[in-house]
Amino acid sequence: MNHIDEFCVPHEYISPMEKHLRRVLRNWVDTYVMPNRRLYDEDWKDHHLLEPAFDRLMAGLGFQKAMFPPECGGWGLGKSDYLFRAAYAISEEIGRGDTGIAVAFGVTFWPIFTILIDPYENMRLAKELAPLYCNTDKAFFAANAMTEPQGGADIENMELLKGKTIRTTARLDGDEWVINGHKLWPTNSGGTGKLFGVPCTTKPGSDDPNDFAFIFVPAETPGVTQSSPYEKAGMAADKNGDIWFEDVRVPSWYRAHGPGTDFIAFYQLISLGQVASIAFLTGAMMNLYERLYEFVSTRTYRNKPLKEHDAVAAVIGRIAGDIDICRILGYEAAMIGDRRRMPYGDPITSERTVGRIRNIKDFVSDRAVENFGTAMDILGAYGADRDWDIEKHWRDIKIVQLWMGGKQLCQMEAARYYFNCKTL
């Protein structure tokens, strides 16, 4: 094998546009990200270096239009039979360069997925929001403001808690929603996000899905306050902070759909987010392979290249083998999503789809955490070097393992599905 593009591809699944998408993004990553990414850690607060890269990708190349229907000025990917697979390929290519960029980019679409994927479309709102994405020459960021101080992963644990623990309230006052609450840690907060998707409750303490509301809130609406970004171990391209909502008023039609439908439309995000997460990880691991290949070919033990030492070969062979395996699984996870409209497929909100995809995400996360750790060891005294790039991914991908409810929630949802557990 001579190139990362030789990692396993389930050819029968590939969309016609995939080759083109990958080529454009590969070129962008190599031009904008690779030369700068070692400096991104220092750029976490200001994004001086990151901003031009984002602008080029999202506005210049137009990727931030991708999900909107053509009639809104977009590419129409949101309604494509290849939605999940295209998202997978895009996320993997960006993740190869920097998973922080990949998540900041990907999450920009996350709130609007609730209104762009059939059967849960809301074209009125889509048309209203589309110009923010499609009519600009600057990168536009949006965020899903989910996590709350008391809740931890509760909001992602929809299946069990059904929004019961949400404390951010939405009250209808005439034709306006009045929102109060405190959210923290969303990707694209900390000052970057211009639009928030906010899961709220219309009846605090209720576990009736009808009392769950998903409401869009432009960041500049009066009463919205953002903190400056937190300092983190990595993922500098992804700013996170607190968001406070104090008597924030938005039009009533800024609610995604309505009672019941909001809940199910929001629940779609889980599987989409997981498939993207898997792609971030396989992308990062493809880069791991590139960097590791160089090290094991140029460094020695007993004066033989490391890769020619059988015991080292077994370890690096396992790493590369895991990448192959994770990629097969990643495409399958995407395919599970894209089967949603096929006669033999399941809705992306079905317990089966959610359980299976969570399982794959959990698995791939564990492989990534372990393989990056091992790769740092292989580099020995150089493992911790910024210059070898592996340590950066190592810091970044740990957060991919932890987000969206973390490892334990993944495990619980998978177990619930496979063993029909009732009380987990």
Add this chain to the structure above:
Amino acid sequence: MNHIDEFCVPHEYISPMEKHLRRVLRNWVDTYVMPNRRLYDEDWKDHHLLEPAFDRLMAGLGFQKAMFPPECGGWGLGKSDYLFRAAYAISEEIGRGDTGIAVAFGVTFWPIFTILIDPYENMRLAKELAPLYCNTDKAFFAANAMTEPQGGADIENMELLKGKTIRTTARLDGDEWVINGHKLWPTNSGGTGKLFGVPCTTKPGSDDPNDFAFIFVPAETPGVTQSSPYEKAGMAADKNGDIWFEDVRVPSWYRAHGPGTDFIAFYQLISLGQVASIAFLTGAMMNLYERLYEFVSTRTYRNKPLKEHDAVAAVIGRIAGDIDICRILGYEAAMIGDRRRMPYGDPITSERTVGRIRNIKDFVSDRAVENFGTAMDILGAYGADRDWDIEKHWRDIKIVQLWMGGKQLCQMEAARYYFNCKTL
């Protein structure tokens, strides 16, 4: 999830005949294998109980005809575009009941694959051998007599050693091959095998692939001696023993093909064997799920069913999740084989195909070994019980991990492919 048939299936890969094949075999397993398999350990020498099951499967249901072309009285699977996937489904269903039966059955086809898969067909020989398989009402067993006393896994390490260490010799004397040597451990030896495929060298010590010969030897040919079967930790349905060849003479056209071609035709067996091995393991794991489901639903910790205890749920969820994952990978491995005739596929003897499939086999073996071990632990004081069936699979599947060159050879071949190692 309520049934093993809900484990992940890559629907787009499925052959039209798969549903039928699985139904017939499921029924056979439930009728013939399940009621008896706890007694098979005691039946390792005589196969009193096993014989009727084999006869029904192989002759009665006709499965032993499957690979031969219709003109030889077979089903034509050997030339099917779905060869690997059909083999996968068949092996998985049988493996669910008993991996020992699955291997004894599967290996019966192994030698004749060298002459039935295009482009390496030998129709003269196929027609001569076909009646043994297709014209009988008794199970017919064949074996690949590969391993030699000195060599261990060397014979499977074709890529590096190219047959150099083979000591079994074939000398052409007029229009007969004269074979001398000592083989051990083949599946379907120990008295059951009626036909042997024998890798020999026509020039001892040579690593020139042209000096490798694959020759068919009927078991009753004068000079062939078989030992009685070895006693093993498990896999009672698979008899293994020594085979001695002393001046054994067979017609010259009993060689599969000829110099060079024998080598490559034989090399096809590696990937076929690995795909079948993966299927044995996923089949066994599907049965693991069935048995485990019962235990964790009916036994308690803190007076709650085990599966409702979050920490146990995480462990069993991981097991079921691994089964899902292994199955996705198994189908992909089969598909890699079946892509051999597609424009975007690779020959099954290519380094890429061999490396990828070995990698998947290595991975699935490790998961199986670990998951059966964990399952026995979950059963605690009952883990070692014959009555829970898991311990039998645990003993059996370890040998699947070890055979065909074992874990380390898998690792080396995968590493060689992924990192272009030259000296491993």
Add this chain to the structure above:
Amino acid sequence: MKKDVDELILYPREWVDETSSRVHEVVHRWAQKEIIEDRLAYTHHYETQFDEKRKSLSLTIGLQKLTLPEEYGGGGWNTMQHVPGVVTIVSEIARADAAIGVISAMTYSIFGLIASERNRKDALTKALAPMFCGNNLATPSVMLPGAGMTGEDTPLFMGRALPVSIEPAAGGYRLMGGAMRPLACGHMADLYCVACTDKDGESCVAFVPAEAEGIIKGPAVKTTGLNACRNATISFDGVRIPEEYVLRDPNMLATLHIWINLYLGAVSVGSSLNFFEILRDWAESRTIKGGTPMKENPLCASVLADVAEEIALSRLLLYNMAHVFVHSERFGAVEDKGMFTFAQMIGSRIQKSALLAINRGMELMGSAGYAKEWHVEKHWRDVKTIQSALCGVGAGVPVKMDIARFFFDCKEV
């Protein structure tokens, strides 16, 4: 010359007293001569030879009565400072045969519980002594709490089900309940040592001689390993035992767990030590890639290293467990619950390591790992059987919950 395993897989000899070392030598000779060097014969006549081998060790050498007090005819090793020595001896027995090791481990655990200087139950010890100090083999069977049945509301010990209960009956107790699976030897036991509860749900340990009326013994079960320790499901239907046959101190069941983890740890370490020896021979004599000795192939060497590391560290941990138990005062604050936790934690780690070592090492042995002839598969099956039964239902989750309770003060797990 090839080194003895004890020169490679080190353990703190300072903790083993001299008398123990001498007995160790005797046992070593027994192991070597009567079993290890005789293994090909032993493979094929295992069941019949088993009693004979046991007799020579337990009765002729006299190890069966080793840990009973001298005043009742025992060997007098009922002091705590002998414990590391007993660990050494149990390991040596199991190096030869894990099943004999398990019977020894259960015997020493029982008398550790009732006869050691720290906690002497004289009446009970005196009552049981004739069975173990006489001229016949005596087989105990330890029944620990485990999984319960869905729908039944069973009294619990640290979350584990205790389906057997006692109630007072004239001059003693009556036992009811069960369908419990002992660790081993349920079908052939002379004495059952049973985890149970009183009517308030407090845990106790009861001793039940096999000849007592009302013991319901299921058929001998076929098991993966320890085939000589024939097991069975056991229930009690109003079995009567004298008062002194029940230990009602609720610490006793926890303490039994400590002893059994220690000595079954010794069994699995011993078994893996012999595996190490077999593997070493194999790696030296086997060639791969057309001529290199297996041990000189770096990948094989790395597997060998993993095997050695697991065994060496688990042996070290085993002696640490013994040492903490014997000298808990020197280890800071090991009160009862702490020692129970450490024993469970180290005990389960040892079992895992021993099995991992064998599982990995087998990878190198191909079919020789699997054929009965090489004896490796027997160690593998025996250790697995111990591990699954000891570390318990739920993939070790109950042990994890014990650990979490101690270190994180969890209340409800």
Add this chain to the structure above:
Amino acid sequence: MKKDVDELILYPREWVDETSSRVHEVVHRWAQKEIIEDRLAYTHHYETQFDEKRKSLSLTIGLQKLTLPEEYGGGGWNTMQHVPGVVTIVSEIARADAAIGVISAMTYSIFGLIASERNRKDALTKALAPMFCGNNLATPSVMLPGAGMTGEDTPLFMGRALPVSIEPAAGGYRLMGGAMRPLACGHMADLYCVACTDKDGESCVAFVPAEAEGIIKGPAVKTTGLNACRNATISFDGVRIPEEYVLRDPNMLATLHIWINLYLGAVSVGSSLNFFEILRDWAESRTIKGGTPMKENPLCASVLADVAEEIALSRLLLYNMAHVFVHSERFGAVEDKGMFTFAQMIGSRIQKSALLAINRGMELMGSAGYAKEWHVEKHWRDVKTIQSALCGVGAGVPVKMDIARFFFDCKEV
């Protein structure tokens, strides 16, 4: 009341002498007051505060000179029986700050090597003493052998490349070669302790003061962790050092590996102990599933148990390593090679366990595991940096080969 970690994560206190326990208390107060309770401030002014914190420990409390002989102005703890005490102290330092721990560990390793009663190099110790016993901070940097470069035929130590060589020069030696990466502090060191070879390819250890001419120092590298121990690639271009600055006994490099494994093991154990404390607070105060305290959720509890087990067992192994080293005679046959192997084996296991504990525990902390505020991510990065650098190139394969050589007598791996 919440228990102190030392009452939960037990270690054999009997091995730690009383004087050490008293110093431990002083260091504990320093750790608690100057760093742990001041961490939010320390997070944001880490680089500037680092020297100040070090000074209070190293100079005011006086730990920098601790293990130098009294006659040269040191603390006099250059006897072997102090070693377990020094382990305790290094752990306590690292509980507060791993970077200060690493500098201490390197200092104590160097003087363990040259000043301990077992192997005194008086001239060298005397020459180096003023640097460490004076009023200024002294930072050593240890350079162990590692990966070589493809195409270069470098002298080897146990398979690892030794790119620096010495040759005799008037009244001393001249050092050549390099592009070596130290374990830590390459950019800020006052003294380099360098693995090298003589012209026959025999390994030596050389000491090079930072002010010597001809040291070529690369730019300070950015690293995952140990950010205060600024590292750099170091080469030597004809650097001259006095004769006594080179230890030519080929056992010395192996012995240096023992010391450094021991004390860096102490660092990672210390760091993970503090992680345990933070995690315990988190698991107590955090609720999940709408109200249950995290620690009462069984799955979270099982992760907590895994964390506690890894830390507890690695602490136990750490003291065992110290004990075997100090009292090798009581452990059977630990000759030099055996001790080297045990140190590598236990040392790498400790690093793995400490990192595993943190990695698993972070799973429960979500973004708090990742935000700088909680300090958890610092422990994670620091321990990972130590682990990768110490356990070496090739995913620990060189260590595995060491183990295989010792236990299986491999020659060519």
